[in-house]
Amino acid sequence: MILHVDMDAFYASVEQRDHPELRGLPIIVGGSPNGRGVVSAASYEARKFGVHSAMPTRQALKICPDAIVVRTRMQTYVEVSKQIRKIFADYTPVIEPLSLDEAFLDTSGTEHLFGGPVEIGHLIQDRIREELELIASVGIAENKFLAKLASDLEKPAGFTFIDPGKVIETLAPLKVEKLWGVGKRSVERLAAAKLFRCSDLQSLTLEAAQVLIGEKFGSHLWHLARGIDNRSVNSNRKAKSVSRERTFRQDISDWEYIQNRLLELCESVGATLRSKKLKGRTVNLKLRFADFRTITRSATLTEPISTTQVIWETANKLLSKEMPGAGKAVRLVGIGLTNFEAAGPRQLMLFDVQSVNCDIEKTGDNAGARPGKGAGARHDNEDRQLGDSSEASAEQSVVQATRRDLASNSASQQAVEAAADAIRAKFGSEAVRRGSTLDREQRLQSEG
Structure with missing residues (x-):
């Protein structure tokens, strides 16, 4: 049988656990209401008013004015997630995490040790409540689709078993x-x-x-609709990408503002990579404009990276190629890393011109594009290599500049990043901020 364990209002519940004075109160975990902050999670007390994730924090406070806004502590949630998975591992080695707060478990090989899938489900739910002071919903069924469906039927603290004969x-x-x-x-x-x-x-x-x-x-x-799903629980499943994106409440044409939001996203991606002990070779930038045209730009490096500074500077070089042509209003900006390998010591080839290969690709939805050569020959979102001379020049500029950046991916910089991650985990995401972002926001406040 398959179990799906889903933590209830995970981020908000962790905050209420760590701050008992918040228990029973409407809690919003996310960005500041003074800017373009977005709700990352909401407690059940806040959800009763219609607050949900991805909603602008300012809007959430309008419908739930008594809500308390708490800054996201991603490193803390990562650590709690690890504790939850340790509990899972006591009952089965076949675990497929879907995110920090949910996972599939195949108990077929261990049911004889613990009395069956229902007993295992209760043991896991009880231990999460007693040891971690958190609430989980559990769904049990003969396949992944049904198990996930079952865990959602009686939230919060739900426990649903779908009998194979009553699907x-x-x-x-x-x-x-x-x-x-x-x-x-x-x-x-x-x-x-x-x-x-x-x-x-x-x-x-x-x-x-x-x-x-x-x-x-x-x-x-x-x-x-007949409950047929032949997918197996994949305990070897690994993340193929780590990405973050932000949709602006209003279309933004202030490129400096966009740069600062991109920096914040790079901070989050970098912290996640370091917590997972991963490094990525390919940096992916995503932009969606006011007319909903979407493009991506990618830079693939010879050396894998995880430090925020290098991620940011590589992404910013890609972004800078889109800045000419004032008046472009941006609706969404996103950043991600792919092409992973486990983090570990590497010898950087700092003096080899060929040590950094940076392949730039772009995609777009071609909204409004005129039919011409090759029109209709490829999918709207299919990647394609840049081919003209200006794009080749852009590639070369990124290669040359990134060579210098890789040199900064040193032990000392990684130590600084690790220290910053630890401070944010304890005191919140705003405890350590980069000067460019902070200076920009202070200037905007003084001008306002």
């Missing part, structure tokens, strides 16, 4: 949005086909579902 009747009354992969647009599409609940899909043949909503999507939903 069809359990799913039948559920709305189609409960099915994995169904979002707002899909709900509208299914409604147009008069498919509102799982029972509607269950009444169709596979062929009829494919005719109504498409061959691939129809097959996907038809099987899920």
